[in-house]
């Protein structure tokens with residue numbers, strides 16, 4: 001069966017979720033494009049968007065409309081080529097309107113798993129809970145055609161385990177999109193030892209079709225991305241815990257967040273990143289990885305945050321919910337105090353300034369992540385920055401050096417244990433999936 005044939009009937013399960021909605025949009029756009037090709041005239045393409053939540057599915061339809069419209073307006077020139085033989089549609093506006101309607105018409109929302117029964121390709125993007133994933137995959141196996149492939153978006157569960165427990169006979173592969181799937185270029189492809197070659201080949205083919213950067217990862221819980229992120233986050237938590245003993249939690253969290261952003265030249269500090277992912281999601285992944293790898297990855301502070309009901313993640317309008325930090329219009333305005341169980345507003349003339357002063361100055365001529373991201377002299381500037389950090393004797397530089405060293409150790413271990421086939425793959429995940437300016441395995445960070 002060709003990929004185009006498979007794409008004639010696809011299901012996304014968990015379609016109303018953060019990841020599922022983005023995957024639904026990407027697939028619906030591709031299917032709408034396919035439906036316009038001369039060889040596919042008259043053929044039917046159908047995307048079953050399955051989710052337990054009816055409200056979520058209503059939101060999904062609005063999301064697909066808004067995003068498809070935005071993308072079509074941006075790509076109007078490309079769309080004209082697809083509509084070259086449609087003499088009835090002349091104006092860009094008419095073409096855009098037709099294409100958006102086409103994308104929307106691909107999506108058939110349903111709260112019933114049975115809607116997936118005719119699918120040759122199923123994307124699974126439901127909650128990160130092993131028994132739930134296994135149960136849903138088992139039910140799907142019973143209803144879909146025998147040649148159907150299953151693409152799971154799991155962040156951490158070994159694919160081989162899902163394969164065995166759900167009895168999929170190698171017709172499953174990990175297709176790990178990053179959040180949000182329409183924007184993020186990276187997709188990790190995870191083959192279990194039993195994954196059939198045709199299943200993995202189809203995953204690679206579809207990844208290329210969606211113009212993604214594909215990086216293979218071995219079937220070890222957490223794969224490459226979370227294999228690095230969870231341990232990197234744990235290091236940040238341990239550094240903050242040590243600092244909090246003398247400085248209190250607000251200063252400790254602020255300090256480690258600043259160092260991991262400014263000194264390390266990352267797009268956001270470690271606690272902002274954990275808030276973005278969701279503290280509860282972070283713990284889910286910690287738990288799954290900890291269990292499969294028999295490695296202590298949990299941290300009492302994460303448990304305490306969840307106990308206090310502080311979870312991070314996003315509001316339906318995309319704004320950031322409070323987590324370790326509180327935000328207004330994307331800017332940090334306060335830091336959580338685990339002792340008082342409340343936020344302490346930033347005070348640029350008071351405690352925040354004291355914490356910054358204690359770190360010491362940033363290297364001379366400092367330019368942050370944003371300034372360096374598109375800079376023509378980026379590599380030279382990175383080297384100069386880390387040379388300066390290596391020579392400085394301030395607490396900020398010491399914290400940064402420990403952080404860089406730990407990140408590199410984690411990355412090297414991912415290669416040594418075969419999770420990543422090559423250092424370039426770990427570096428690729430960190431640069432394309434986490435937008436770091438440099439990979440952790442490099443020769444310029446001391």
Ligand SMILES: NC(=O)c1ccc[n+]([C@@H]2O[C@H](COP(=O)([O-])OP(=O)(O)OC[C@H]3O[C@@H](n4cnc5c(N)ncnc54)[C@H](O)[C@@H]3O)[C@@H](O)[C@H]2O)c1
Nearest residue numbers: 014016017018019051052053125126127128153154155179
């Ligand atoms: N959020 C991220 O940053 C991210 C990144 C990469 C991978 N992932 C993985 O993607 C998957 C989904 O994560 P998410 O963040 O989108 O979660 P989410 O909670 O936003 O979405 C999950 C969706 O699944 C639906 N659902 C739950 N059980 C279901 C069932 N039995 N049948 C049908 N629908 C069901 C829920 O109603 C919800 O809409 C997880 O495996 C997660 O680990 C998440």
